[in-house]
């Protein structure tokens with residue numbers, strides 16, 4: 001039965017190859033000081049930086065530089081961003097990049113006016129902000145996380161080996177996001193496929209729970225088919241605008257809170273992957289792909305009917321003359337074949353994971369209860385070993 005819920009998505013999206021021009025409509029809504037948040041320099045190479053700076057100058061904004069946001073942004077970088085924003089009286093945080101820049105901007109936005117230590121308040125105690133939040137805008141250059149239209153912000157603490165995501169309330173969502181599929185053309189193939197697998201897994205995390213007749217699951221199946229279809233086109237031709245557009249739009253829908261309404265979610269692949277990421281600092285999507293198949297093969301018997309549905313509806317497996325288990329297994333085998341075609345990491349050892357890390361990764365894995373099986377610590381260790 002569909003659970004009870006409320007639904008609000010506060011982000012205004014501008015999508016398309018001319019979408020940057022709408023920055024002119026958004027900027028007048030905010031004060032003069034714009035903190036531009038970006039990574040290690042890809043936006044300088046592909047020209048996006050120059051385009052954005054031109055629009056900011058035309059709108060009379062003071063530009064405050066906040067560069068060097070690393071993939072998997074750290075708690076130290078968060079402190080730096082807060083300091084920059086306080087010193088410069090930032091009115092708008094403008095993230096230009098992938099999920100890391102966007103997540104980081106959100107984490108800064110709730111910390112600038114906060115008297116407490118943000119890591120402890122938001123990431124250890126999972127409290128909600130009680131201070132004024134600096135508005136965030138996003139110019140997306142990598143499709144994957146959905147951060148452009150959600151309130152999630154993941155921060156890594158290397159000292160304690162913890163990578164934790166806080167999903168805040170809708171007031172933390174970006175006020176606007178600009179999605180130009182052409183901005184993703186310069187992504188290296190490894191990042192493109194990591195993003196594609198991240199999208200797919202976000203959908204799986206919300207699909208593999210419950211056995212009811214939920215509209216969200218039908219939407220999820222359509223989104224999964226679209227990602228699979230477009231990914232194969234983009235693999236052959238990364239500049240296929242239609243495929244890259246579909247991938248970008250699907251990424252947003254996969255995690256903009258819609259398909260999670262009215263049902264529980266699983267999210268254990270993300271818990272395992274995030275903990276592995278805290279040890280290896282590997283690309284987010286690759287940490288997920290490395291643990292996915294051992295995890296799904298382990299929980300399949302507990303959610304057999306849904307795995308069977310996944311096989312027939314998403315992968316087109318013919319069920320005739322086969323047991324439910326055989327059909328479900330064929331579905332996962334088809335998924336494995338697709339993952340190999342993409343070229344994502346299939347094992348933790350491919351992304352720097354070692355036997356010595358297993359106990360620590362297991363300790364850092366939050367055990368959630370929304371999926372088909374609430375795992376014990378021993379089972380987590382077993383799944384991680386199977387992923388090596």
Ligand code: NZQ
Pocket residue numbers: 038039040041042043046069070071072073097098099100101103141142143144145146147150151152153154155165183184185186187188191195198255270284285
């Ligand atoms: O450093 P820059 O120059 O930005 O380069 C980045 C980075 O090296 C590069 N890149 C991005 N766009 C590019 C480009 N290179 C060339 N051309 C472009 N157009 O790609 C690399 C990865 O970027 P990053 O932002 O780290 O990737 P992604 O979008 O996958 O974000 C990952 C972070 O988001 C978190 C992850 O845990 C991770 O910390 N997540 C956030 C979620 C959310 N907010 O809901 C959910 C996700 O499950 C995820 O956990």
Ligand code: ZN
Pocket residue numbers: 145198202270284
């Ligand atoms: Zn993810």
